[in-house]
Each structure stands twice: as structure tokens, then as C-alpha cells.
Amino acid sequence: MWPNVAVLIPTYNRAQIVKRTIDLLRQNLRYEGNLFFYVGCDGIDNTPAVLQGTTVLAQPSGSLGANLNRLIDAAYLNGFEYYVSLDDDHWLMNPLRLGEHVAKLRDDPTAGWIQLLLDAVGDESNDGYRFVAKLDKRHWRLAYDGPDDWPCSFRAHLSTYRYHTAVGRFMEGIPTGRCEVEFNQRAKRMGIAGQLPDVLVPLCAYGFDYWAHVGDSWNKKGL
Numbered sequence: 660m661w662p663n664v665a666v667l668i669p670t671y672n673r674a675q676i677v678k679r680t681i682d683l684l685r686q687n688l689r690y691e692g693n694l695f696f697y698v699g700c701d702g703i704d705n706t707p708a709v710l711q712g713t714t715v716l717a718q719p720s721g722s723l724g725a726n727l728n729r730l731i732d733a734a735y736l737n738g739f740e741y742y743v744s745l746d747d748d749h750w751l752m753n754p755l756r757l758g759e760h761v762a763k764l765r766d767d768p769t770a771g772w773i774q775l776l777l778d779a780v781g782d783e784s785n786d787g788y789r790f791v792a793k794l795d796k797r798h799w800r801l802a803y804d805g806p807d808d809w810p811c812s813f814r815a816h817l818s819t820y821r822y823h824t825a826v827g828r829f830m831e832g833i834p835t836g837r838c839e840v841e842f843n844q845r846a847k848r849m850g851i852a853g854q855l856p857d858v859l860v861p862l863c864a865y866g867f868d869y870w871a872h873v874g875d876s877w878n879k880k881g882l
Contacts, residue, residue, distance in 0.1 A: 724830045
């Protein structure tokens with residue numbers, strides 16, 4: 660029995676970009692179970708009208724952290740414990756099979772987060788991840804005490820409610836960059852202390868041969 664997976668996408672005034680993001684996910688994200696889409700619309704454009712058939716949380720939140728928190732809260736209240744989360748401008752350009760990663764999180768309580776978009780391991784566009792990791796069949800396990808500062812990058816990833824419960828909520832009311840930095844610093848501290856399940860990276864790392872980054876999301880309010 661495959662668990663339902665919620666796809667969580669925070670967005671800000673980019674209706675056509677996020678629509679294309681969802682269209683490509685529906686086309687290329689292959690999963691044996693059901694995928695349900697939740698979009699956190701932190702803006703005033705026509706995103707809710709454009710995204711017919713998608714659950715849109717249209718109340719302005721004012722920050723990435725608040726947007727992500729309400730997306731996770733809404734999905735969990737509707738029975739979802741597994742989440743694919745990504746920026747609204749990350750387009751999945753080739754088929755990516757999600758099932759083996761969901762199965763890993765479902766069957767292994769020591770696994771809590773799997774990165775699905777990397778610009779490093781296995782991709783010639785970067786000089787490689789700086790983390791120390793160990794092999795676990797079809798995934799690498801990141802060492803929280805390794806040199807990499809971004810174990811929980813906000814790039815496309817698969818996570819669990821138990822991981823978010825363990826780490827705690829995203830900080831609200833702070834800029835996008837600070838929100839991601841703070842979350843990763845907290846995860847590293849807690850991971851080193853043995854308080855978190857592991858962050859995993861697929862052996863076949865999904866770099867920019869799978870994904871396209873089409874916008875400047877880092878500098879946009881609410882993303």
C-alpha cells in the first residue's frame with residue numbers, strides 16, 4: 660500500500676511559472692500512489708484562478724517560513740505524512756521515480772529527508788558536495804557533522820512529518836535566505852546530537868539534467 664504524498668509549493672505572484680511547474684510534475688514525477696498538490700499563494704495575482712484543480716492556500720503569509728508552515732499544517736490535517744517540497748520555479752524536465760524514495764522513508768525510521776535536486780553529486784556543473792557521507796544501498800547518508808552547511812537544502816526534496824516535528828517549525832517573518840540558513844543550522848545541531856533521522860541523497864543524484872531553474876526565486880519575497 661503506497662501512502663499518499665502531498666506536493667507542497669510556496670509561490671509569490673508567478674501564476675504561469677507555478678502552473679508550468681505543476682504541469683511538468685504531473686507529467687514527469689512518477690509514483691505508484693497518489694500525489695496531491697498544495698500551493699501556498701503569498702501574493703495578489705491570479706494564481707488561484709490559474710491553478711484550477713489544485714488546492715491553493717491563498718491567504719498572504721508574508722514570509723517563506725509562514726508559507727511552508729501553513730502548507731505542512733494543511734497537508735497533515737488532511738492525513739498526509741510524506742511531502743515533496745520545492746520552489747515554484749523548479750521545473751522537472753525528465754521522469755523521476757519517487758516510489759523507491761517514499762518506500763525508504765516509509766520502511767526505515769532512521770531516514771527522514773531525501774534530496775531530489777542536487778547541483779553537485781553526479782553532475783558536472785558543480786565540483787561536488789563537500790559533505791562526508793556513507794553508503795546505504797541506494798542512498799548516501801549525510802553526516803551531520805560533515806563540512807556541508809546545507810543538509811536540508813530547500814531545493815526539491817522528499818520529507819516526512821516526523822522530521823519536521825523533530826526539527827520544529829520554520830522561522831516566520833524573516834527573509835528567505837535567513838529562513839533556510841536557520842533551518843539548516845538547527846538541523847545540523849540536532850543531527851549531531853542524535854535527535855534527528857538522517858538526510859539521504861540518491862545514488863543517482865538528480866541534478867540539472869533532470870531539473871531546470873527558470874526564475875530568480877532566491878530574491879523574491881515569499882518563496
